[in-house]
Amino acid sequence: MATETLIGSGRDCAPVLTGKIAPWVKRLIADPTAVAKLIDFGNSPVHVLAASEFRRNVAALLSVLQSRQVSGSLFFARKANKLPWFVQLAKEEGIGVDTASHPELQETLALGVAPDKIIVTAVGKSKELVSQAVATGCLLVIDNLDEITLAKAAAQSMGRVARVGLRFSGFRVNQRKIFSRFGLPVDEYRALLSEIGSESGLQLELLHAHLDRYDIEERAYAARQLIEVADCASMDGKKVSSIDLGGGILIRYLEKSEQWTAFQDELMSSVAGKRPTFTYMADGLGLYKVGEEVCGRADLYPAWNDVSKERFIAAILDHRGGGPALHKEISSRDLKLYFEPGRALLDNTGVTLARVTFRKRDTEGNLLIGLGMNRTNLRPFRAEFCVDPILLTATDRPKIDEGAFLVGNLCGEGDVIMRRKLQIGRMPEPGDIFCFVNTAGYLAHHLEVGTHGSPLPVNVLIDEDTLEVCDSFGN
Numbered sequence: 001m002a003t004e005t006l007i008g009s010g011r012d013c014a015p016v017l018t019g020k021i022a023p024w025v026k027r028l029i030a031d032p033t034a035v036a037k038l039i040d041f042g043n044s045p046v047h048v049l050a051a052s053e054f055r056r057n058v059a060a061l062l063s064v065l066q067s068r069q070v071s072g073s074l075f076f077a078r079k080a081n082k083l084p085w086f087v088q089l090a091k092e093e094g095i096g097v098d099t100a101s102h103p104e105l106q107e108t109l110a111l112g113v114a115p116d117k118i119i120v121t122a123v124g125k126s127k128e129l130v131s132q133a134v135a136t137g138c139l140l141v142i143d144n145l146d147e148i149t150l151a152k153a154a155a156q157s158m159g160r161v162a163r164v165g166l167r168f169s170g171f172r173v174n175q176r177k178i179f180s181r182f183g184l185p186v187d188e189y190r191a192l193l194s195e196i197g198s199e200s201g202l203q204l205e206l207l208h209a210h211l212d213r214y215d216i217e218e219r220a221y222a223a224r225q226l227i228e229v230a231d232c233a234s235m236d237g238k239k240v241s242s243i244d245l246g247g248g249i250l251i252r253y254l255e256k257s258e259q260w261t262a263f264q265d266e267l268m269s270s271v272a273g274k275r276p277t278f279t280y281m282a283d284g285l286g287l288y289k290v291g292e293e294v295c296g297r298a299d300l301y302p303a304w305n306d307v308s309k310e311r312f313i314a315a316i317l318d319h320r321g322g323g324p325a326l327h328k329e330i331s332s333r334d335l336k337l338y339f340e341p342g343r344a345l346l347d348n349t350g351v352t353l354a355r356v357t358f359r360k361r362d363t364e365g366n367l368l369i370g371l372g373m374n375r376t377n378l379r380p381f382r383a384e385f386c387v388d389p390i391l392l393t394a395t396d397r398p399k400i401d402e403g404a405f406l407v408g409n410l411c412g413e414g415d416v417i418m419r420r421k422l423q424i425g426r427m428p429e430p431g432d433i434f435c436f437v438n439t440a441g442y443l444a445h446h447l448e449v450g451t452h453g454s455p456l457p458v459n460v461l462i463d464e465d466t467l468e469v470c471d472s473f474g475n
Contacts, residue, residue, distance in 0.1 A: 012276040012277065012278050012403060012421055013278055013402075013403035013421050013422065013423045014263070014266075014278040014279070014403070014420035014421055014422060014423070015259065015262045015263045015266050015278075016259060016388060016423060017254055017259055017260070017263055017303065017386050017387055017388045018254065018255045018256060018259060018387075018388060019253060019254060019255065019387040019388065019390075019437040019438055020252055020253060020254060020255050020348070020437075020438070021255075021348070021437055021438075022050075022052075022053050022348035023464075024050045024052060024053070024464035024465075025348065025351055025435075025437055027464075027467065028048070028351070028435075028462075028467055029390060029392055029435055031467060032392065034467040035353065035392055035433055035435070036433075038353060038460060038462070038467075038469070039353045039355060039433060041458070041460055041469060041472070042457060042458030042459070042460055042472070043372070043457075043458065044353070044354050044355035044357075044371070044372030044373060045352050045353060045354040045355075045371070045372065045373040045377050045378075045457045046352070046353050046457055046458050046459070046460060047350055047351075047352050047439065047440070047444050047445075047457055047458075047459040047460070048350060048351050048352070048353060048459075048460055048462060049083065049085065049349055049350040049440060049459060049460065049461050049462070050349060050350070050461070050462055050463075050464040051085065051089055051349070051461065051464070052464045053347065053348045053349045054086060054089050054093075054345055054346065054349050055089065055093060057309070057341075057344060057345045057346075057347055057349075058074065058089075058090075058093045058095060058345060060309060060310045061074060061249070061309060061310055061313060061339070061341060061344065061345070062074065062095075063310065064310045064313045064314045064317065065313075065317075065337065068317055068318075068327040068331070069327075069331050070317065070327050070330055070331050070336075070337050071331070071334070071335075071336045071337070072242065072336040072337035072338050073094075073095050073096060073336075073338060074095040074096065074338065074339055074340070074341060074345070075095065075096040075097060075098035075119050075244075075338060075339070075340045076090040076095060076096070076097050076098060076340075076341070076342065076345055077098045077100070077247050077340045077341060077342030077343075077345075078097055078098060078099050078100065078104045078108060078342075079098075079100040079101075079104065079342060079446070080342025080343055080345075080346055080440075080441050080442050080446075081342070081346055081350075081440050081441065081442075081444070081445055082445040083445075083459055083461075083473055084107065084111055084473070085461055085471065085473070086345070086346065086349075087107070087108055087111050087113065088111055090113070090345075091111065091112060091113050091117070095117075096113075096117040096118060096119060096338075097113050097117060097118050097119075098119050098121055098247075098340040098342075099118060099119070099120050099121070099122065099138075100121055100122045100123070101122050101129070102122070102126060102128055102129040102132065104122075105118065105120055105122075105129060105132060105133065105138065106132070109136060115136045115137040115138045116137065116138075116139075118136075118138040118139065119138070119139045119141060119165070119206075119244070119338075119340070120133045120138050120139065120140045120141060121141045121167075121208070121210075121340070123143065123182070125140075125143075125147055125150065127150060127154075130147070130150045130151055130154050131154045131158075133162075134151065134154040134155050134158060134160055134162040135154075135158060135160070137163060138163070139163045139164070139165060139205060139206060140162060140163065140164050140165070141164070141165040141166075141167050141206070141208050141244075142164050142165065142166050142167060142184070143167045143182060143183060143184070144184065145184070148195055148202070151164055151201075151202055152200055152201050152202060155200075155201030155202060156201045160201070161201055161202070161203045162201060162202050162203065163203055163205055164196065164202045164203065164204055164205065164206075165204070165205060165206030165207065165208045165242075165244065166184060166189075166192060166196070166204065166206075166207055166208065167182060167183040167184065167208040167209070167210055168183045168184055168185070168186040168189065168207065168208065168209060168225075168226065168229070169181075169182055169183030169184065169185065169186065169209075169210070170183075170185045170186050170187060171186055171209065171211075171218070171221055171222040171225050172221065172225070173217055173218055173221045178211065178213075178218055178222070180210060180211065180212065182210040183208070183209070183210055186225055186226075186229065189229045189232065190232065193229075193232070193233050193236060193238060196238060197238070204233065204238050204240060205240065205241050205242060206240065206241065206242040206243065206244055206338075207226040207229055207230055207240055207242070207243045207244070208226075208243075208244045208246065209222040209223070209226060209243075209244070209245055209246055210246045211245070211246060211248065212248070213248075214248055214250050214302060214305075214312075216307065216312065216315045216316055216319065217319065219245050219316045220316050220319035220321060220326050221321065222245065223243060223245060223316070223326055223330070223337075224321065224326065224329065226243045227243065227329055227330070227333065227335070230243065230333065230335060231333070240335070241335065241336055242335060242336040242337070242338055243330070243335055243336075243337055243338070244337075244338040244339070244340065245316070245337070245338070245339055246339070246340050247339065247340040247341055247342055247343075247344075249309060249312050249313060249339060249341045249343070249344035250302065250305050250307060250308050250309065250312045250344075251308050251309055251343055251344050251347045251441075252303075252304060252305055252308035252309075253301070253303040253304070253386070253387050253438055254303045254304040254386070254387065256304070257304045257306075259304070260302075260303055260304035260386075261304075263386065264298065266278070267279075267284075267285060267287065267298060268287065268294055270282075270284075271284045271287040271288065271289055271294050272289065272294050273289070278403070278420060278421045279419045279420055279421070280366075280405055280416050280419045280420075280421070283383070283419050284296065285298055285299055285300060285383040285384050285419065286298045286299030286300070286383055298383075299382045299383040299384075300382050300383060300384060300386055301380065301381075301382050301385075301386070303386040303387065309344050309347065313339065317330075317337075342441060342442065343441035343442060344441075345441075346440040346441035347438065347441065348437075348438050349440045349441075350438070350439050350440030350441075350444065351435055351436060351437050351438070351439060352373075352377065352378060352435070352436040352439045352444060352457075353433055353434070353435055353436075354371040354372055354373045354377075354433065354434050354436070355371065355372045355430075355431060355432070355433055356369060356370065356371060356372075356428045356429065356430050356431065356432045356433070356434070357370045357371060357372050357409065357430055358370040358430060359427070359428070359429075359430075366404075366405055366421070367400075367402055367403070367404040367405070368404065368405050368406075368407050369404045369405070369406050369407070369424070369428060370407050370408070370409065371406055371407070371408060371409070371417060371434060372409060373408055373409065373417065373451075373457070374408035374409055374410045374415055374449070374451045375408050375410070375414070375415050375416060375417055376447050376448050376449045377408075377444065377448055377457060378417060378436055378439055378443050378444060379443065379446065379447040379448065380442070380443055381442065381446075383419070384418065384419050384420065385418065385436075385443060386420075387436070387437060387438060388422060388423075389406070389418075389422070389434045389435060389436045389437075390434065390435045390437065391424050391425065391426065391428055391432065391433075391434055392432070392433045392434070392435055393426060393428050393429075393432040393433070394432075395426075397426035397427055397428060397429065397432075398426060398427050399425065399426055399427075400424070400425070400426060400427050403421035403422055403423050403424070404421065404422055404424050405418070405419075405420075405421055405422070406418050406422065406434070408451075409451055410451055410452070411452070455474075458472055458473070458474055459472065459473040460472045460473075461473075
């Protein structure tokens with residue numbers, strides 16, 4: 001029975017994680033009429049987007065390069081969000097677009113982005129993708145020897161010279177080799193450079209790194225090793241114009257650092273058995289207990305960090321490594337520097353609204369709040385999205401002390417929107433609305449599916465000042 005458990009005491013609730021909210025979002029959630037109009041426009045759930053933050057993010061990231069007299073720019077990582085609006089915004093802001101598939105390349109070209117503003121970084125490139133990149137003059141980043149063969153064949157069959165970059169891996173940091181399944185061995189760069197030349201039909205323009213971890217030192221050391229490769233290529237008569245350090249620019253999801261610290265500490269304590277669990281089915285979110293020891297690593301995005309976005313890039317460029325700052329080494333060689341942000345450009349550009357459909361308890365007495373959505377509508381790469389949603393409801397709803405799990409409408413036990421038991425404060429009623437903030441970057445679209453044949457959610461673009469719908473993108 002519920003009365004025989006911790007339910008009602010609040011001691012089994014997850015620590016609060018308050019999201020960082022943009023001004024346009026604050027205006028939206030303070031306007032119940034606008035919220036109701038938007039969710040009626042698209043039904044539940046609906047993804048709501050605004051362009052203003054994208055423009056601000058572009059300016060903030062570019063300012064770091066400009067303030068250090070480093071030439072270069074950004075390629076917006078198209079894979080982070082499926083909506084054409086952000087490709088159009090990238091074009092308007094004068095930055096490039098990073099495409100990760102043949103459909104993305106086709107769409108980006110169709111939206112009028114110039115080929116010299118498009119980079120093709122797709123993993124496992126098809127013959128058709130390589131051929132279109134070569135035919136249109138887009139920059140093709142080579143990941144493996146088979147792609148070199150494909151690019152040569154495409155260039156020779158068309159009588160063209162293909163613009164290419166080489167993606168490298170195996171960079172070293174203090175005698176440690178950085179693991180990656182992407183790229184060609186940087187230790188073999190001399191042999192790889194010999195594959196590129198006018199007789200091959202390939203023109204080398206860029207050296208590329210794809211690094212998975214959010215590690216400033218790794219990025220800086222990789223950049224220095226790419227500079228060494230560029231120097232060697234130059235001595236061989238192959239002028240490299242640019243280096244590209246990829247994406248993975250940290251952003252800050254949370255308002256308060258102490259909340260993130262408390263959450264991590266309490267998660268560890270709950271897995272260790274020192275406090276009640278606050279996750280669905282006692283999910284350790286990557287942590288687990290063996291004997292008396294907590295093992296594993298929390299599978300979570302660093303929702304709070306001190307060096308988010310522009311500070312992250314600045315720290316890379318200012319890295320010294322015992323010598324001149326990296327930005328001086330780049331600019332002294334007239335090299336251009338590029339990054340491929342997705343999440344960082346989409347920071348605070350979108351929210352997701354979802355209606356409450358039911359309230360009930362599971363067989364263990366946990367309070368479940370059903371939403372008109374499923375887990376894939378907000379599906380992170382990691383075990384959990386660590387930002388609390390906001391319940392947009394009338395203040396006359398009864399207060400409750402216990403927490404609740406938000407669940408979806410798929411016919412499966414695993415359809416839990418968030419695995420944390422949330423302190424929602426009041427008991428919602430069917431028709432009430434939850435707002436999930438900062439969902440545009442990867443979270444909303446990357447793994448999204450419909451529910452039992454239902455179409456995918458509608459996306460709406462709104463004016464940040466009037467909150468009126470400017471455009472919509474269907475399912």
